[in-house]
Amino acid sequence: MDTNIVHSPLDGDAIKQAAQSISSDEMTLLDRYWRAANYLSVGQIYLMGNPLLREPLKFEDTKPRLLGHWGTTPGLNFIYAHLNRIIVRDDCKVLYICGPGHGGPGMVANTYLEGSYSEIYPEVGEDLAGLKSLMKQFSFPGGIPSHAAPETPGSIHEGGELGYALLHAYGAAFDNPDLVVAAVVGDGEAETGPLAASWFSNKFLNPVRDGAVLPILHCNGYKIANPTLFGRMEEGELRSLFEGYGYDPIFVSGDDPAVMHPLMAATLDACFARIRQIQKDARESGKAGEPRWPMIVLKSPKGWTGPKEVNGKKVEGFWRAHQVPITDTRTKADSLKLLEEWMKSYHPEELFGEDGRLLPELKALAPKGDKRMGALPEANGGLLRRDLDMPDFRDYAVAVPRPGGSTAEATRELGKFLRDVMKRNEAHKNFRIMGPDETASNRLDAVFQETDRVWIEKRESFDESLGENGRVMEVLSEHLCQGWLEGYLLTGRHGFFSTYEAFIHIVDSMFNQHAKWLKITRDLEWRKPIASLNYLLTSHVWRQDHNGFTHQDPGFIDHVINKKADIVRVYLPADANSLLWVADHCLTTWDRINVIVAGKQPAPQWLTMEQAEKHCQAGIGVWDWASNDEDGEPDLVMACAGDVPTLEALAAVDILRKYMPELKIRVVNVVDLMTLQSHGEHPHGLTDMAFDALFTRNKPVIFAFHGYPWLIHRLTYRRANHNNIHVRGYKEEGTTTTPFDMVVLNDLDRFHLALDAIDRLPGWRNQSGSAVEYCEAKLKEHKAYVHEHGEDMPEINGWGWPYGTAARTGD
Secondary structure (H helix, E strand, O other): OOOOOOOOOOOOOHHHHHHHHHHHHHHHHHHHHHHHHHHHHHHHHOOOOOOOOOOOOHHEEEOOOOOOOOOOOHHHHHHHHHHHHHHHHHEEEEEEEEEOOOOHHHHHHHHHHHHEEEHHHOOOOOOHHHHHHHHHHOOOOOEOOOOOOOOOOOOOOOOOOOOHHHHHHHHHOOOOOOOEEEEEOOOOHOOHHHHHHHHHHHHHOOOOOOEEEEEEEEEEOOOOOOOHHHHHHHHHHHHHHHHHEEEEEEEEEEOHHHHHHHHHHHHHHHHHHHOOOOOOOOHHHHOOOOOOEEEEEOOOOOOOOOOEEOOOOOOOHHHHOOOOOOOOOOOOOOHHHHHHHHOOOHHHHOOEEOOOOEEEHHOOOOOOOOOOOOOOHOOOOOHHHOOOOOHHHHHHHOOOOOOEEEEEEEEHHHHHHHHHHHHHHHOOOOEEEEEOOOOOOOOOOOHHHHOHHHHHHOOOOOOOOEOOOOOEEEOOHHHHHHHHHHHHHOOOOOOOOOOHHHHHHHHHHHHHHHHHHHHHHHOOOOOOOOOOOOEEEOOOOOOOOOOOOOOOOOHHHHHHHHOOOOOOEEEOOHHHHHHHHHHHHHOOOOOEEEEOOOOOEEEEEEOHOOOOOOOHHOOOOEEEHOOOOOHHHHOEEEEEEEEHHHHHHHHHHHHHHHHHOOOOEEEEEOHHHHHHHHHOOOOEOOOHHHHHHHHOEEEEEEEEEEOOOHHHHHHHOOOOHHHHHHEOOOOOOOOOOHHHHHHOOOOOOOOHHHHHHHOHHHHHHHHHHHHHHHHHHHHHHHHHHHHHHOOOOOHHHHHOOOOOOOOOOOO
């Protein structure tokens, strides 16, 4: 077989002919099912009583606040009903991704009709009382949101932000060979940057071992108040666009249900047949080939089947259908009457029995058991999650004969560990690494000893580490990496996302949405825990001296800490052994977002593996080997968090001890940033007593911090000694310069730290003159040296911790 064969385009005329042969009785039943979903969707937006209109509609039957979105919903219901038909006929697994942001009424209505909703929420039963509860709870205080939220069965994609539906779909399909993901993309959503890039995801889908994604671009022509670009594009232009992306588009267009139902049925028949053929060819040959996957462009009116006009103004097929087409239903009789006519146009007496249940012949159209899209295990990924088979991180330990006595690249050591995580879990195919073209740049390239980068497209003979079966996913888009990983995690698998620290901000809002999803699912017993989302931020601010100011920004951790305390963790390991412990820990957690910040450049190593374990488990502690307070009361606390700040803090301690040998200094290192918060605000936070034991209640604290200084003040403002805490960190000073000059520009260097300490020790000024002179002279010498030689002074590059021969840490 020629594995590069491109399947011929799906024949639109043949599909139309096939539509004519589809049973009209089958389509009549399916149309009634669709009407039932539409009826329940309208009822959720408007009603809080009289759910089947068994009595004339009254003002008090409607909600005082009308919230929800109708415009996209009938199209979503249409797709759902037709997917049900395929699932029942073929006994296949289909995951529904609802991209249009506020399609909540439809998703809730359909999961209610199939029975999965009432199984999870028995208080919303399949009877008249349940219908009333279903309608009242929607966008109502104490009820449910207006979008496809975590509370919605079958959902792994929340409509709180647009642009990521297709990414979640592909993430779900990777390593899920029996799954088809129907990804509905709204034409408004399709205008976003992330969604525009998402179409390239088909280049990473391997039909040998992955599932399939069926994109359905839902073109109803309008956003909130404007036409959509896709809605105004001619069919030929759209076809060329998607063929250019590598898809085989089929168009389903119209507004007459009698035509649209058989056309959609025949189209889905053709799409699923094409998917099965692509997978069969690939799995028999063992080669991915270069398939042209099918997709659907569904063109239907916005607000389809709703009121044509309201108050003489166009609604159906226009932006006025987007949210609530009829307002004032509690105060205006004409509006109430129009609503009643609209809802009765669906003929609820043909859909529901006297007891409020969906009629049996319609109920029979829904799939059964866990084949229902609302009950699909993949949509509740924690049901499928299995722990990773982890190697022993201790086996990768860097030898540290004494503090600073060896040098290593922390992330390079981590790469060896991740390589073996990949190896031990290859059989389960449940672990992937994501990154924007930076796995090797970030020194994780040991993983390529075990696997390749995923690459389905053409490969040249001189390409390196590219393969169809690779498990490292690289594309120059943080959006794609994040979205794929979320979809992968939400369907029960594990992953790791490595990127440059400065550019993780690109996915700030995606992080927001995932954190909110996790926060809500914590309170949903039926949602089982999923693996944590793990970030490694490297090539960080203090070693982006070669790229310059554009690549220097440590502020993502500020953004992260705004989230609910039990969801987020931030780790700043100071060396390779600490990083190995942290990575192992993060990969074995669930329902969290873990942010690890670690450098990739050669750096001194401080702790043996045994010491790193003890220190990282506590998250914070005194480094006795660097301190000389001898378990007594210190005169000064030198604190540090992050690899470069730790180096500079220790070098500052060296200066102070040389020039002020009687000064008692305590060195406190922070790995887990959340320990600085009070115990009442974060589960990892120190009690006040424990915090005071480390930082004292009245001694000066000089804190060398990886990020923006005010974050430390945010975390510690309630502590007794907060007024004595002075923080040095990044203050938006940067350029292309030497590594040490970067810390000097931001006053984080050893000389500024020592001077800061002296400034806060008024009782020691008579003994500090030589130290001040030394530091000020060295700063001048540094500036002149780097400007002349273009590199740091040898004494900076060659500095090492001069005290002691064996590292030890405090409890």
